Amino acid sequence: xxxxxxxxxxxxxxxxxxxxxxxxxxxxxxxxxxxxxxxxxxxxxxxxxxxxxxxxxxxxxxxxxxxxxxxxxxxxxxxxxxxxxxxxxxxxxxxxxxxxxxxxxxxxxxxxxxxxxxxxxxxxxxxxxxxxxxxxxxxxxxxxxxxxxxxxxxxxxxxxxxxxxxxxxxxxxxxxxxxxxxxxxxxxxxxxxxxxxxxxxxxxxxxxxxxxxxxxxxxxxxxxxxxxxxxxxxxxxxxxxxxxxxxxxxxxxxxxxxxxxxxxxxxxxxxxxxxxxxxxxxxxxxxxxxxxxxxxxxxxxxxxxxxxxxxxxxxxxxxxxxxxxxxxxxxxxxxxxxxxxxxxxxxxxxxxxxxxxxxxxxxxxxxxxxxxxxxxxxxxxxxxxxxxxxxxxxxxxxxxxxxxxxxxxxxxxxxxxxxxxxxxxxxxxxxxxxxxxxxxxxxxxxxxxxxxxxxxxxxxxxxxxxxxxxxxxxxxxxxxxxxxxxxxxxxxxxxxxxxxxxxxxxxxxxxxxxxxxxxxxxxxxxxxxxxxxxxxxxxxxxxxxxxxxxxxxxxxxxxxxxxxxxxxxxxxxxxxxxxxxxxxxxxxxxxxxxxxxxxxxxxxxxxxxxxxxxxxxxxxxxxxxxxxxxxxxxxxxxxxxx
Numbered sequence: 001x002x003x004x005x006x007x008x009x010x011x012x013x014x015x016x017x018x019x020x021x022x023x024x025x026x027x028x029x030x031x032x033x034x035x036x037x038x039x040x041x042x043x044x045x046x047x048x049x050x051x052x053x054x055x056x057x058x059x060x061x062x063x064x065x066x067x068x069x070x071x072x073x074x075x076x077x078x079x080x081x082x083x084x085x086x087x088x089x090x091x092x093x094x095x096x097x098x099x100x101x102x103x104x105x106x107x108x109x110x111x112x113x114x115x116x117x118x119x120x121x122x123x124x125x126x127x128x129x130x131x132x133x134x135x136x137x138x139x140x141x142x143x144x145x146x147x148x149x150x151x152x153x154x155x156x157x158x159x160x161x162x163x164x165x166x167x168x169x170x171x172x173x174x175x176x177x178x179x180x181x182x183x184x185x186x187x188x189x190x191x192x193x194x195x196x197x198x199x200x201x202x203x204x205x206x207x208x209x210x211x212x213x214x215x216x217x218x219x220x221x222x223x224x225x226x227x228x229x230x231x232x233x234x235x236x237x238x239x240x241x242x243x244x245x246x247x248x249x250x251x252x253x254x255x256x257x258x259x260x261x262x263x264x265x266x267x268x269x270x271x272x273x274x275x276x277x278x279x280x281x282x283x284x285x286x287x288x289x290x291x292x293x294x295x296x297x298x299x300x301x302x303x304x305x306x307x308x309x310x311x312x313x314x315x316x317x318x319x320x321x322x323x324x325x326x327x328x329x330x331x332x333x334x335x336x337x338x339x340x341x342x343x344x345x346x347x348x349x350x351x352x353x354x355x356x357x358x359x360x361x362x363x364x365x366x367x368x369x370x371x372x373x374x375x376x377x378x379x380x381x382x383x384x385x386x387x388x389x390x391x392x393x394x395x396x397x398x399x400x401x402x403x404x405x406x407x408x409x410x411x412x413x414x415x416x417x418x419x420x421x422x423x424x425x426x427x428x429x430x431x432x433x434x435x436x437x438x439x440x441x442x443x444x445x446x447x448x449x450x451x452x453x454x455x456x457x458x459x460x461x462x463x464x465x466x467x468x469x470x471x472x473x474x475x476x477x478x479x480x481x482x483x484x485x486x487x488x489x490x491x492x493x494x495x496x497x498x499x500x501x502x503x504x505x506x507x508x509x510x511x512x513x514x515x516x517x518x519x520x521x522x523x524x525x526x527x528x529x530x531x532x533x534x535x536x537x538x539x540x541x542x543x544x545x546x547x548x549x550x551x552x553x554x555x556x557x558x559x560x561x562x563x564x565x566x567x568x569x570x571x572x573x574x575x576x577x578x579x580x581x582x583x584x585x586x587x588x589x590x591x592x593x594x595x596x597x598x599x600x601x602x603x604x605x606x607x608x609x610x611x612x613x614x615x616x617x618x619x620x621x622x623x624x625x626x627x628x629x630x631x632x633x634x635x636x637x638x639x640x641x642x
Contacts, residue, residue: 001026002065002186002214005048008057010040017043019238020057025186029214032229032247037451037479039235041218045069045188068184072191072218075171076163082174083159086145089181093138096129103129144181151203152177153196153365169195169365176204185213193221194476197365198502220480222247223504237309249586256594261308263598268305275299315455315485316433319396319493322465326391329353329468329496330376335385337371345371348521349385358490358497360507360529363517369500370400370472372517376498377470389468396466400473400500402453404460407446411436411456414445418460434459450477458486471499475506504529534576578639585636589629596625 003025010018017040025031033041046052048059049069061067078085087094103126106112112119137144149155152173163174172195179187193201205227208215219225225232225247232243232250243250275295282288283296336347345368353359361369374380376387377397389395406414416427431441434455445453454477461469469490475483487509490497501507507514507529514525514532525532599622 002029003048003059003061003067005044006058006060008044008047008059009055010043010047010052011055016238018047018054018235021235021240023048023233023240023242025214025216027185027214028212029216029231030208030229031214031216032225032232033216033218033235034225034232034247034250034480035235036481037449040238041235042072042190044235045190045216045218046071049188065186066184067186067188068179068182069188070176070179070190070192073168073172073194074175075166075168076175076178077171078163081160081162082149082154082157083145085163085174086149086159086178086181087141089178090138090141093133093136093141096133097138100126100129100133148177148180148207151200151207152180153200173200180207183211183213187211187213187215189215189217189219191219192217193219193224193502195365196502198362198504199364201502201504220475220478220483221503221505222480222483223508226505245586245590249590252587252590253593256590258308258310260594260598261305265305265307268302272299272302272304314481315435317430317458317462317485318489319462319469319495320465321467321493321495323392323394323467324494325355325393325467325496327355328390329355329357329393330387330389330498332376332387333385335372335375335382335387337368337375337380338383344383344519346517346519346521347384349517351515351522351524353496353498355496356494357513358510359499359513359515360511361498361500361515361517361522362502362507362529362532367517367519369517373397373470373472373498373500393468394464394466396461396464396469398457398461398469398471398474400476402457405445405453405456407444409445410442411445411448412441414456415459415463419463422463430459430463451479451482454478455482467495469493469495469497469499471497471501473500473502475501475503582636582639585632585639589632589636592625592629592632596622596629599625 001024003023005021005023008018008021009016021040021044023031033044035041043052046069047054049067051069076085080088103122106122107126112122133139149159154170154174154177157170163171166174176189176192179189192204196204201221201224205224208228215228217225217228227246229246230244232245232247234241234243234250234254243253245253275298279292279296279299282292285292330353332349332351334347335349336344338344349372351359361372363369371380375382377395406417409417411431412424412427415431416422416424419427428441431437436443436452436455443452445456448456454474458474474486478486483503483506487506490510497510499510501510509528511528512526514527514529516523516525516532525535527535599618602618
């Protein structure tokens with residue numbers, strides 16, 4: 001075991017943040033820590049990393065366990081170059097390398113041969129240090145640095161670039177790259193997917209899957225959690241609970257458990273009601289008073305089941321349309337944009353939107369996605385090309401930087417100033433739906449968290465009743481639960497939607513068409529993000545097949561290449577099939593576990609355990625379900641190992 005935290009509690013004054021939080025982390029664990037914004041997730045990471053004190057509880061870890069903690073948005077601050085900052089990770093190896101060079105100089109001196117004892121000592125020292133240097137990966141330093149810098153999106157940036165000249169997002173990515181090079185036994189990451197585009201996210205997931213240590217990650221990226229973790233700890237109402245599986249399985253298990261608990265509560269309430277009615281009817285009758293007294297005692301002895309608390313209060317809103325647009329909503333033709341140079345950021349951008357379309361604009365960071373939205377909302381002029389909006393179009397625009405919010409305004413005034421014709425009661429009701437109540441409405445915008453600012457911007461957008469929504473990274477800063485509310489409201493939206501997002505879970509749920517932006521223009525793909533990825537793989541396979549066919553026609557021997565291609569194609573098909581089987585098995589396991597739990601709880605009810613035949617029937621059902629579970633788990637483990 002790498003680390004164990006037991007009954008950790010933390011308060012700020014009278015406000016409890018964490019209460020009796022317990023967590024065990026084993027070698028190579030992959031754990032996701034989830035909860036609403038403000039639940040105490042970052043506080044818990046700071047506590048177990050030693051950066052913050054705690055009021056009570058115990059933390060145990062071995063002296064040898066190296067913990068690496070990367071806080072949210074914690075970028076590097078140094079005047080060193082990117083390359084030198086990364087090399088600092090290997091300072092002990094670099095020192096040994098310098099010693100080896102000095103030993104080599106000494107060994108090349110002819111005078112050393114005359115001193116046999118010194119010669120032998122030097123040779124032995126060189127052999128020992130060389131072996132240690134090799135075992136510690138000294139010959140792979142440059143390869144590792146270049147590989148991680150490339151994967152983290154620094155392939156196109158000179159390694160001699162000074163770190164302090166980078167943007168905030170780049171500094172954060174570089175801090176993550178350095179942490180990956182340090183390779184601690186326990187890697188703790190707080191929102192590592194912020195500032196990462198989709199290609200970098202995909203690379204990071206692949207890298208972390210084979211990471212040799214344990215990983216504890218706080219993330220609102222559900223796709224990342226599904227791909228990465230094998231256990232979820234949820235912090236809710238100051239306490240914690242562990243669930244086996246990835247994020248999707250956690251959601252299913254939690255919902256199933258709540259349903260079972262609520263059914264048990266309702267059954268007991270019905271039983272209590274019947275018993276109380278029996279007592280009231282029969283307590284005064286001489287012939288039945290003993291039975292009534294017996295029932296009353298049974299009621300007093302009964303272990304009452306508390307009503308399940310269910311989910312915490314969530315934001316609640318919907319986007320409505322005042323007037324429908326015409327059938328043709330937007331026509332974009334050959335748009336190009338350039339900044340401060342003759343080189344264009346992108347060109348030949350053409351696409352169209354019809355009424356009711358939901359399209360996602362994707363592409364790497366810096367390609368110009370936000371620029372296109374600013375052109376379409378007339379905040380920027382294109383250098384070439386044109387666009388035309390259709391009839392009755394009313395645009396609602398969401399800026400990921402929340403640049404439309406006044407930092408000095410109070411929350412109430414910020415929304416009311418945008419809609420002065422509405423009554424204060426209506427504004428307060430809307431803000432209440434976005435979780436601003438009581439004194440919260442008088443907070444200054446500048447004092448709000450990123451998630452709170454996002455909710456204010458969404459409240460203003462909702463009141464606009466626009467029939468076309470243009471959203472730039474709408475899920476940034478939102479916790480998982482707020483994202484789910486946003487998804488539900490947008491799925492019910494009857495207007496036209498164009499959005500940018502690197503949230504692949506959101507893309508899968510929302511997108512009906514993917515628009516991939518490159519410097520040469522836009523390529524359109526029908527379907528959601530997973531459909532897009534599959535289509536890109538098919539296109540790559542077809543291109544390779546065409547290249548092989550062309551080579552054959554040209555008389556080039558391609559037997560080996562064809563064999564490799566067919567093998568690769570088959571392997572990819574098998575991997576997709578395996579993933580589908582794993583997903584189905586995880587659903588079956590969650591469902592069967594819930595059924596076993598329900599049957600076991602039924603055995604505790606007096607109406608069951610007093611009936612011998614019914615007990616036998618329930619036990620037989622439980623054994624059958626457990627046998628099914630063993631079969632499912634065995635199949636699941638075989639699939640994971642292969």
